[in-house]
Amino acid sequence: MFAATSRGRTDQMNRTERHQLAQTIARVGGWAEQASALLARRARITEQVSAAAGELRRAVVEVPRDGTPAWQVLPLRGEDDARLGALARAARVPDLTDRAAHYLDQLTGEIPDAVHRARAVLGARRLVSGRARRDAGEQAAAFLDQYEAWGIEHGLAAILAELTPDQDGTRGIGGADALADDVGLARHLALAVAPGQRARLVDGIEVAGLARANAVIARALGDEAGYRAAAARAGERIRRAETRRVLTAMPVARLREATRDRLSITPLTEAGITVVQQVIEHGARLEHVPGIGPTLATRLRGAAQTLWQTTYDEMPVRIDIRHRTEATTELLRRLGAWDATRRLRGATWDLDRARELTGLADALERHPAQLVVFPVAHLSAADLLAGVHAVLARAATVAPTSTAPTSTAPTSTAPSADPWDDFLHRPADYFGMLAELGFAPEDEARTHGDLPEEIVEAVRALSLNTEHLTVGTLRGYQSFGARFALVQRRVILGDEMGLGKTVEALAVLAHLRSQGHHHGLVVCPAAVVTNWVREIAAKSTLRPHRLHGPGRSSAVGDWRRGGGVAVTTYETLGWLSPHLDGVELGCVVVDEAHYIKNPQTKRSGAAAAVLDRAERALLLTGTPLENRLDDFAALVRYVQPGLVVDTSGLSPRLFRRQVAPAYLRRNQEDVLTELPELVEVDEVLPMSGADRAAYRAAVDAGAFMAMRQAAMTAGEHSQKVARLVEIVAEAEANGRRVLVFSHFRGVLDLVARVLPGPVFGPLTGSVPAARRQQVVDEFAAAGHGAVLVAQIVAGGVGLNIQAASVVILCEPQLKPTIEWQAIARAHRMGQVESVQVHRLLSDQGVDQRIGEILARKRALFDDFARESATASSAPEAFDVSEADLAREIVAAERERLFSAANGPDGPGRPASGVGVEVGRADEEDVP
Structure with a gap:
């Protein structure tokens, strides 16, 4: 850059010139020292950034979705503030241009050497230096003189100051600043966010408890049998207590009914033993009662035990909301815990999320203050949080199971959790569990509606796949109804209203889904579309699609592509029909099927056309016969047209026999023993x-x-x-x-x-x-x-x-x-x-x-219609x-x-109003 020229008069350099040279050396040397220091500082920062980035990168957890990496998550804790500060300092290191880099190279290489050589012409050393050294010093001095002038002219000191990293600018950097541009987290950690997505900073409170939730779910899945046993023991205690109560009120005279022997009970009454429970409690002491020897005592105890067993076997476990005993509360708590664990197995979406979040849950054992979520696929950070929240919510439903199921102490529950609240919210589920445990026994003969034995045996032989059901427990009659529909393929389920025909239909659709049938269709009145959509989502893993209303066009496309259960109305069938081309319908469910009892209507024609497309059909109606027998026969013809050809002259017995392969009905009093009065x-x-x-x-x-x-x-x-x-x-x-x-x-x-x-x-x-x-x-x-x-x-x-x-x-x-x-x-x-x-x-x-x-x-x-395929005599059908x-x-x-006798106008007044108005004045039809 500069040509070194000799000053030519080293020996004659006066004091002033030497003083000026010393100042030049000091200034230019200072620039060199400053350059060396700033390069060292930059090197230290680079090293710190590399170390901080390495520590943070090792803390990143990869979270998959359905087997594919979807997010990279960085938990941040207090000790990470210093690391984020180190990354932020990197942003405060000025960029080096090629020219600036050349300046620094010269200041840390050529300039220090020139300063060293120039010092040879200063002080006493100039007197002992050889000629060659003095000449080199004079050249260096001339070079430094020119470099100083150049540096002053170009503001080199200011350039060096600008290139010096700021040491204090990153104070106060913390987790809240993790996504700030000057921190550059994604850049330093080499994390690439998917197109259309963005990284998100999440408060640690949103994922607090994920590790515990995963542990609760895992433990519950492993302990389901234990929770069932605990519920059974709680029910047994109530049944035994109730049996004791009955026997305490049962007079000893009933002992005679329990044996063919003529038992003498006079010694019992004379001894003050008046009820059967006292006989049981006396046990071996009974033979010492005056008038009762070993033989009679044995017979009396045997008779008492027989009465106890009979009473116990027939004793249902009742839940009385107006008499909330501690034992019943404990039973509800145990049933709720068991149900929560069973529902886990059906909650496949939640369980998949729990498995996918295992690595993240392990990383969160030490609660982070924040998480940084980097979406690396098409899913956003909100999708990750949805999975986290689903796992937390699912674990909360299992939280009452946190106490070991074999414990005899009451199970701990979440704060303010009351098992009665859950029971009142869904009592049918609890009664179903009682039935499954044998505490609300069902009459098996009544669950199959007295169908012909060959059909009953075929139904019993089918194993119902409930993999896609989340309802928990199907009542015995509900399981039978679903299997009847699957075995007979096209049927009418005429269960009395209130028995759960919707759940039976969902069981059919869920079973078919497990067999590879992806598309189901429900046709119902508009009034119950919302209820069907809610029931499908709440009680199965099947995806509901509402093909009714303004969003039906997009919904039908989603259903065709992805499968699930489409829910539509009778009035929408005409619009839907073209969309069914190419769709393999696993089953068509027609709810409130009496809406299509008249085959001459447009509604019935549209329904019939859809039913013809499906191999399986399930018509649901609690009222298959309202006015005319032909209406009932019309419904049968939709599913199995060959069963009823002509209804004229048919007796009820013959009609029920003919429609038996396609018609199943159970009445409330037959199967719901717990139904209140x-x-x-x-x-x-x-x-x-x-x-x-x-x-x-x-x-x-x-x-x-x-x-x-x-x-x-x-x-x-x-x-x-x-x-x-x-x-x-x-x-x-x-x-x-x-x-x-x-x-x-x-x-x-x-x-x-x-x-x-x-x-x-x-x-x-x-x-x-x-x-x-x-x-x-x-x-x-x-x-x-x-x-x-x-x-x-x-x-x-x-x-x-x-x-x-x-x-x-x-x-x-x-x-x-x-x-x-x-x-x-x-x-x-x-x-x-x-x-x-x-x-x-x-x-x-x-x-x-x-x-x-x-x-x-x-x-x-x-x-x-009230019975299906049972013998009974009845008059001929008629219609009004x-x-x-x-x-x-x-x-x-x-x-x-x-009339002449009663008219207000006296004898002979004719009735006014020639016509009869039978229209629907002030009435609205249900769409």
Whole structure:
């Protein structure tokens, strides 16, 4: 850079010149020392960054999803702050340009050598230095003189200052700054974020407990048998205690019934031993009682033990919500723990996440303050957290199992966890577990509805695969129903409402999924689409697709591509049909199948076309026969058309025998031994003056629908309304909720106005299906005295409303099955309260006339449909259409009210109103 030229007068260099040279050496030497120091500092920082990056990189945990790396996660703790600070210092090291690097090379190489040589012409050393050394020193001095001038001119000191790393700028760097640009974490750790994704800093609190959660899940999976045994022991204690209670009240006279021998019990009574339990407790001491020797004592003890065993075997374990004993609470706690462990095996998604998160969970044993998540695939950090939260939530459901299942002490639960709350939320699951443990035995003969023996044997031979079910326990009759549908392929499941036909259908779909059938289809009324979607998601691992509403187009594509269970409505079938091309339907489930009982309707035709596409079909209806035997036969023809060709002249016995291969029905009293009492009360009320006036006007006009409403239109002046208000008040005082059903929107609006407490609804055909379920949920969460008012054809179908235990029917319906459906909304599996049904009936007029017709229709249903393939005698089938019924009743009432003897205008007044109005005034159909 600079040519060294001799000053030429070294020997004659005066003091001033030497002083100036010394200053030059000092300045340029200082620059050299500064360059050497900054390079050393930069080297130390590089070394620190490398060490910090290495430590952090070793802490990174790779988390897969479905076998493919999806995230790289870095847990950060307090000691990592210094490492992050080291990385941040690297960002504060100025970049070296090629020119700056040349300057530093010169300052740390050529310049120090020139300084050393220039010192030879200073001080005493110049006098003893040889000529060659002095000449080299003079050249170096000249070089340094020129370099100093150049350095001053170009601001070399400032350049060196700019290249010097900042030592203090990284103070305060911590985990919260991990993703700051100046830290450069991804760069230093060579972590590449997938396109479209971004790294995310997560608070350690969000993953706190993951290690424990994984351990809880692993332990629960290994201890399922122990939890089952613990639940069984808790049930045994209750059964034994209840058996003791019964025997304590059983007189010793019953001992004679337990043996063929004539036992003398007089010595027992004379000794004050009056009940069987005392005989058991005396044991060997019995033979020392006066009048009882060893032989009689042995016989008495044997008889007592026989009575104990018989009582014990027949003793169900009951759960009484109004008598919450410590033993029952412990049983519920143990059942809940066992159920939680069993549900784990069905929760495949959660278990997969737990396995994938094992490495991360191990790394989190020392709780980090933050985590840095680097998505390396198409999944985001939020997807990782969703998996973490699923594992934490799943472990929380198993948390009550944290105590060893063999312990005799009560199992610890999460804070404020009450097993009664969980029982009341899902009592059907608990009763199912009791049945599985043998504490609520089912009559096996009744579970198969008296089907022909060859069908029963074929059903028993099938093993039901429940891999994709998460429901926990299937009742014995439910398992049988699902297997019947699988064996017979195309059937009608006519179980009485409230027995869980939805779960049986899900068991069929889940079994077929395990056999490789990926596409299932459910067709149902719009009112229950939401409920079906929720049930599929809650009780199986099958993926539900809602093919109804604005999102149906994208949903049908997802279903076609990925499989699952599509849920659609009767009205949507026409739109759906083209989308079914190329789809192999494992099974088509038709819910509320009586909607297609008339094969001439467009709805029925669309359903039939879809059913023809599937090898398996399952029609669900609790009311296969409403009016005409031909309607029932039409349903049978959808599934097995060859069974019934002609219904004319068929007796009930012959009809049931013919449809047996395709029809299975069980009634509540047959299989739900724990179902609480159903109390039905006919509230026969006189008409008020206002009621009578409204009724006479309706009859005079031939307005059948107005006649049915007349006894309530007077509002507070109506006897029915007054009684309804009283029933609701009584329900509130007794801690109950109420369902009010009517066929008529006007009646429902009136009821909502007159009731003082919280009223939900009305649920009518105009309320969107999703909103209906929301209203039911809000009602279930409300307090005592809450009332849900619903149109009977909207709220009486498909919805589960076990929160209510009082049902009020404002008027009799034209079909008994409609009333049964409405009552079954509350009196169904899972109900824990006795259910009160109040029918508001006028003491005269249309209510009484309809009652007579209903009696005949009930007999028709009992004869042909209530049983499946059982022998019974019955009259011939008949039909009375609604229009005929209306005309018959209006004519009879006109005769009664306006005959010559009773007419207001005196003898001979003809009945006015030539026609009869039988239309659906003030009524809304359910879409």
